Amino acid sequence: MSRSKRKLEHIRHALSREDLGINSFDEMEIIHQSLTDIHWDDISLQTQLGELTLSSPLFVNAMTGGGGEKTEAINRDLAIAAKETGIALAVGSQMSALKDEREMKSYQVVREENPDGIVFANVGSEATLEQAKRAVDMLEANALQIHLNVLQELIMPEGDRDFTTRLQQIEEIVKSVGVPVILKEVGFGISQETTRQLKEIGVSYIDVGGKGGTNFSNVENKRRKQPLESYNGWGIPTVTSIKEVKSVFPECNVIASGGMRNGLDGAKSFVLGANAFGMAGQLLRTLMKDDLETLIKKVDHVHEEFRIAMMLLGAKETYQLDGKPHIYTGSTKTWLEQRITT
Numbered sequence: 536m537s538r539s540k541r542k543l544e545h546i547r548h549a550l551s552r553e554d555l556g557i558n559s560f561d562e563m564e565i566i567h568q569s570l571t572d573i574h575w576d577d578i579s580l581q582t583q584l585g586e587l588t589l590s591s592p593l594f595v596n597a598m599t600g601g602g603g604e605k606t607e608a609i610n611r612d613l614a615i616a617a618k619e620t621g622i623a624l625a626v627g628s629q630m631s632a633l634k635d636e637r638e639m640k641s642y643q644v645v646r647e648e649n650p651d652g653i654v655f656a657n658v659g660s661e662a663t664l665e666q667a668k669r670a671v672d673m674l675e676a677n678a679l680q681i682h683l684n685v686l687q688e689l690i691m692p693e694g695d696r697d698f699t700t701r702l703q704q705i706e707e708i709v710k711s712v713g714v715p716v717i718l719k720e721v722g723f724g725i726s727q728e729t730t731r732q733l734k735e736i737g738v739s740y741i742d743v744g745g746k747g748g749t750n751f752s753n754v755e756n757k758r759r760k761q762p763l764e765s766y767n768g769w770g771i772p773t774v775t776s777i778k779e780v781k782s783v784f785p786e787c788n789v790i791a792s793g794g795m796r797n798g799l800d801g802a803k804s805f806v807l808g809a810n811a812f813g814m815a816g817q818l819l820r821t822l823m824k825d826d827l828e829t830l831i832k833k834v835d836h837v838h839e840e841f842r843i844a845m846m847l848l849g850a851k852e853t854y855q856l857d858g859k860p861h862i863y864t865g866s867t868k869t870w871l872e873q874r875i876t877t
């Protein structure tokens with residue numbers, strides 16, 4: 536199957552899920568406070584993600600490109616929404632455009648529509664340093680995402696099976712590509728052990744891409760004749776993954792993603808110490824099932840929800856949410872008791 540056909544199938548299967556249901560954010564409660572001493576107009580959504588200054592804590596996470604006119608149209612709309620609402624945007628994996636220049640247009644449309652916006656390039660962990668540099672140049676990207684997706688590859692019959700040199704390649708890219716490099720999962724979460732390995736090679740930006748939203752076991756299984764359904768529940772939930780990363784690498788720039796449903800989930804991730812949060816499947820679903828205008832309203836709505844949490848918790852700046860009083864329940868509590876000692 537061609538890469539572009541596969542991308543369109545990913546979109547179709549990822550969208551087939553109606554809503555995000557319950558996830559680990561339902562097992563974390565922020566403690567309500569009845570007194571606040573700030574004015575709504577003094578709240579700033581500006582967020583510092585390492586070297587990057589973002590005008591919002593929210594960004595559109597990596598999804599598409601390289602599937603011809605359809606993915607170009609999707610990326611154009613995502614870029615317009617990002618520009619209108621002042622949020623950053625990551626493109627989907629550029630590996631196809633690195634191999635076939637005709638595919639570049641469907642990614643570059645993002646920069647054309649939003650010349651001054653924050654754009655993240657995206658490659659797989661199989662990328663060489665030279666490919667990573669070209670991916671960044673293609674978009675004049677402000678940062679580069681490298682996705683880690685071993686389980687997805689294993690469920691894909693045509694997926695990669697050799698991961699022997701990945702860590703060395705990532706290290707080379709992190710040291711020499713010239714923009715911040717974000718290591719991200721695609722819905723299975725990042726563990727303490729992986730965090731330590733990434734820290735060792737100089738990674739300082741991690742997008743946990745946890746379990747709770749788009750599920751690539753499910754998506755790939757829908758494309759298999761004989762599904763590997765036992766892996767549909769695999770992965771580290773987003774809340775626990777943020778805790779896993781922070782517990783061994785407190786100064787890491789952490790991005791929360793994987794099943795982020797609303798601005799309150801975003802605010803909870805900041806309470807856990809995240810420095811930005813990404814939404815993917817849900818924004819695409821809004822765009823595809825409704826339209827660009829509804830997508831823009833959705834982003835505005837998420838911003839309003841996030842601001843309400845800031846107001847309630849007395850935080851004028853997004854980083855001030857970090858560590859606000861909260862509790863865990865259910866399996867999240869059990870997980871943290873067994874895994875997090877700090």
Ligand code: FNR
Binds near residue numbers: 546681
């Ligand atoms: C993705 N995702 C993804 N990630 C990545 O790094 N490169 C990619 O090319 C893609 N492609 C892709 C296509 C589609 C249709 C979806 C829905 C998602 C994964 C995405 O960035 C994110 O990590 C997960 O989807 C989890 O976030 P949500 O969807 O639960 O908000």
